[in-house]
Every structure is written in structure tokens, then in C-alpha cells.
Amino acid sequence: MTKALIIGAPRSGSGKTSVTIGLLRAFARRGIRVRGIKSGPDYIDPGFHQAATGIAGLNLDSWAMEPPLVQHLLANAAEGIDLLLIESAMGLFDGIAGGEGRTGSAADLSRLLGIPVLLVLDISGQSQTAAAVAVGFRHYDQNVRMAGVVLNRAGSERHVRLSRAAIESAGLSVVGAVLRDSMLSLPERHLGLVQATEHPAIESHIDRLADAMESALDLDAILSLAVSIAPEAGSPSAHLSPPGQRIAIASDAAFTFLYPHLGHHWRQAGAELVAFSPLADEAPPGHCDACWLPGGYPELFAGRIAAAHKFRAGLADFAATRPVHGECGGYMVLGESLEDAEGQRHTMTGLLSHSTSFATRKMNLGYRQATLLSDGALGRAGQVIRGHEFHYARVTDAGRDEAFAAIADGTGSPIGLSGGRRALVSGTFFHAIAAVTG
Known part of the structure; x- marks a missing residue:
């Protein structure tokens, strides 16, 4: 017991x-x-x-x-x-x-x-x-x-x-x-x-x-x-479904924030998680059918990410035919540029058109309830996802992409539109935790 x-x-x-x-x-x-x-x-x-x-x-x-x-x-x-x-x-x-x-x-x-x-x-x-x-x-x-x-x-x-x-x-x-x-x-x-x-x-x-x-x-x-x-069996119905059968997961010192329950559930659902390292200039493996860029600390490694040409080119090739999603730090890397703490601008992947900065810090912290605006890695259009936002970076150029989700705070008060979506690429500062089933 x-x-x-x-x-x-x-x-x-x-x-x-x-x-x-x-x-x-x-x-x-x-x-x-x-x-x-x-x-x-x-x-x-x-x-x-x-x-x-x-x-x-x-x-x-x-x-x-x-x-x-x-x-x-x-x-x-x-x-x-x-x-x-x-x-x-x-x-x-x-x-x-x-x-x-x-x-x-x-x-x-x-x-x-x-x-x-x-x-x-x-x-x-x-x-x-x-x-x-x-x-x-x-x-x-x-x-x-x-x-x-x-x-x-x-x-x-x-x-x-x-x-x-x-x-x-x-x-x-x-x-x-x-x-x-x-x-x-x-x-x-x-x-x-x-x-x-x-x-x-x-x-x-x-x-x-x-x-x-x-x-x-x-x-x-x-x-x-x-x-x-003696916990009740409960139900896994509010779990987030895996975004693919083989999921390329960015995993190194710049990409670290994947909730343990997500990875565990995706494996239980039959998905394979394949790690790769953008800091080692690795592209997402070609045999995967989805790519996930978790949160982390890209602002501390912006120069190395900008210089990781194989990673950037390989991610672009991957995104041409398969979904790519980025959360928080991953979202920052999907944009046009990232300004580090010293104010130096670094070119990112450009798969989305926004730009972010860590030079002028502003803490964003709190629960988020997101309504997806289109089908994608997190679910179908209209699906409500609950999660969390915690970052000091800010968007300096919102870009020209479609919004990823409409978000509200933990009490349901609307905040506005969040993130971006272009073709098979999506990203947001919002960390997804679980779906709303009711």
C-alpha cells in the first residue's frame, strides 16, 4: 500500500x-x-x-x-x-x-x-x-x-x-x-x-x-x-494527445521544460519521443512526423542557436511537410529574431514572423486558458487547453502570422490573442498542461 x-x-x-x-x-x-x-x-x-x-x-x-x-x-x-x-x-x-x-x-x-x-x-x-x-x-x-x-x-x-x-x-x-x-x-x-x-x-x-x-x-x-x-482509477480523457507517432523533441540546455506527465502519456499512447539537440547543431530526425520545441533558456544561448545552421535549415525542411510546435522558449526560437540580455539581436529560425527580446525584462506569470483557433499540434479548432505562462521575455514585433489561440487568465477574464501560426508551424508563450473535456 x-x-x-x-x-x-x-x-x-x-x-x-x-x-x-x-x-x-x-x-x-x-x-x-x-x-x-x-x-x-x-x-x-x-x-x-x-x-x-x-x-x-x-x-x-x-x-x-x-x-x-x-x-x-x-x-x-x-x-x-x-x-x-x-x-x-x-x-x-x-x-x-x-x-x-x-x-x-x-x-x-x-x-x-x-x-x-x-x-x-x-x-x-x-x-x-x-x-x-x-x-x-x-x-x-x-x-x-x-x-x-x-x-x-x-x-x-x-x-x-x-x-x-x-x-x-x-x-x-x-x-x-x-x-x-x-x-x-x-x-x-x-x-x-x-x-x-x-x-x-x-x-x-x-x-x-x-x-x-x-x-x-x-x-x-x-x-x-x-x-x-488507494487512488481511484480516474480518467486520462483530459490528457493532451501526442502530436505525432514519432515526435522529435528538442532536448538540451536551451530546451528543457517538458512536463513529465506529457511525455509519459505520449509514450503510453504509443508515440516514440526522439531527442535531438539544436545546440549541437542537430536537425529534427527525418523519420519523425512531428517536432516539439519545449520551453527553456534560449536567451542564454541565442548566439549558438543563431550559428546552428544545420538545425535551422533542417527545421525549415521538416516544417515544409510536418507540424512543428514551440512553447515559450521554443516559440522565441521559431521567430525572426531574439534579443539577448545585453541587447544583441540574434537571427532565429524565421518560421514565424514575430521577434522577441530579453533585454527589457517584464515578468509574465499565471494560469492560462486557451481556445485553439485552428487545427494543429495541440488539438482541433475550438479545443480548450489549460496551462501556464512564466517568462520574462516580451514580443517586440508581433509579426504577420495568424494567431494561435485566444487566451484568458485563470479566472476566465479574456487577455487577447496569443502566439502565431503559419502553415504547419505554430507557437505560443503558453505551456499546455491538460485539455478541458466538459
């Missing part, structure tokens, strides 16, 4: 990712088959979860995914697994006004699936006041159960004693305390954490996190807080 526990916090930056990664590796060392899951649309943390366990990560998103799909994905993720640790995005209750159980928060998953929460409290700058925060979490929603507390970034043993005593006197269990240590922090850049595959010493860093959690936390107590789950 699989057990599960949600790891939540009052806000982003509380250290829950470091705690989660350390616990994943610590439990894996014990021979426990443990898998990490990220609530919400964060596509970086699942890579760290996989690095810590050797088992593929997963996103569960209560806003973008209909409840039957959440159940289906959880049931698949639990197969052969002893323990699921579900890491919250942002604060535990943070989400949008998407309707009951559809806010995108980790609290939705707790209610839907009956999974309790291990609360990570950053107690720097406070002591007994941490108890007021913990008690507030316990009483805020009676359907979201606080199973225990981790004290994080404590300054001293005395600091720990004061905070622990106040929290335990309020009736909550404290399973340990992690002292403040800058060596436990993960490196960041403009879209969040530097990805696990790019971390120069990922294994030693994860081992350091695991060592810290093993020495600071009561792993047996944490394991006892997890509850056995």
Missing part, C-alpha cells in the same frame, strides 16, 4: 524544496521506493525530485487538471511506490478563484485525496510567534489536516527549544529542526532554481541535503505521519 504526505509552507522561500529533496534522498537511502510530486505548474522541481530518487517526477495541478485526471495520474504514480511526497507550490493555500477544489493550491490536493500536511516553518526572526502561525494553519481549514511541523532555518538550539515548546504546547507535533546553513540553499536564476541537470555538483548537494535531514529530523516520525492511499 502506498503512503503519501504533502510538504507545505506559509510562503515561497520557506525552504520546503530543500527539505523535500533531502527527505526524498534520505528515504531512498533506506531502501524505500519514494517518488516526489510537485503541486502546481512548476516544471523545474520535478527534475530535482527525480535526481534525488532516480524515479521520474510529476506535476499535479488542481486548476489545470480535471479531478479525474489528477486521480488517474496519482494512481499511476503510486504503482510500485512505497511513499509519495507532494511538495506544495508557494504557500499551502495559495491559488486562484477557480471554483471549489480547482484553485491550483496544494490544499486542494489534501482535500481531494485526504493527504495530511507536514508544515515547514521558516522560524528565522521569530520564536514563540511560530506557534501562532502553526495554530492558524491547523484551524484555517478543517478539511486540510496539519500532521506535523518542521522548524527550518533555526539560529541556535535555544531558538529551537523556544519555538518547539510553544508549538507543542498548542498541540502540534514538531518532527525536528534544521539549523540555518547557507550550504543547503539551491542556486537560482530568473525563472527560479537552476535546473538539476545543470547543477555542477548535483549529487553531492543532494547528499548534503539528505545528511542534514537525517541528522535534524525524525524520519520514522515523518513516515508515520504519511497515510495510506
